Amino acid sequence: MRRSLVVGNWKMNGSKATAVSLLTGLKARLAELNAVDVCVCPPFLYLSDANAQLADSAIRFGAQDVSGNGQDNGAYTGEVSAAMLSDAGCEFAIVGHSERREYFAESADLLAKKVECLLAEKITPILCVGEKLDDRESGLEQQIVEGQLHEIVDRLGVQVFSQMVVAYEPVWAIGTGKTATPEQAQQMHAFIRGVVSKLDPVIADKLPLLYGGSVKPDNAKDLFAMQDIDGALVGGACLDVDSFSLIIKAKESV
Ligand code: PEP
Secondary structure, eight states, X not given: OOOOEXXXXXXXXXXXXXXXXXXXXXXXXXXXXXXXXXXXXOOGXXXXXXXXXXXXXXXXXXXSOOOOSOOSSOSOTTOOOHHHHHHTTOOEEEESOHHHHHHSOOOHHHHHXXXXXXXXXXXXEEEEEOOOHHHHHTTOHHHHHHHHHHHHHHHHOGGGGGGOEEEEOOGGGTTSSOOOOHHHHHHHHHHHHHHHHHHOHHHHHHOOEEEESSOOHHHHHHHHTSTTOOEEEESGGGGSHHHHHHHHHHHHHO
């Protein structure tokens, strides 16, 4: 049995007041979790609020990014190390979100270093992969995603995938309201598992694969019904207690 996981990526949204209100609202709504792990990823500044508010809750929390410089301390202005995330109580961190790949030009070498830093602190990296619209329109989506997986495998070996989560997030579906159909998502998830399986079938079989891209309460159940979709990485809808809770309930019900 693979682990089911629903992750909320808050992105750069909210304030201290809204963060606390969202955390307390989720804690109350999700007092019991049945066979689904739930993780919220607030901005760095509100991780201490997550730590305080979720102390007696099954909801876990993580970061949206991490420094790849590989040191606990050092002259890296603005960076936050994996050791600091661990100190703050993070169990997960998102790596390679398409917004970071695009706006911050994150290279394959940097992403691999981030994964290494997180694993050294026993934080689970959630590696995002996914093609842009023109890649899909040119029929290149599998080639792009396979390349993104190999960026990590070729540098760190397939073994790291036994301690990671992969999120398939087609860029054209993020924040656009356009979701991949359950069949499109399943096809890519099966492809991803196949790429890893060629290297290590046992690791591939256990690898949690999340779908991300305009997941909402009304499309979540159909996505979760797919064999290789083990959960979701949710952006916009995770900022609303009702919507995020309904997505988690949809995962619990399949
Ligand atoms: C995301 O940012 O990871 C995401 C999937 O966003 P949204 O759900 O808003 O499309």
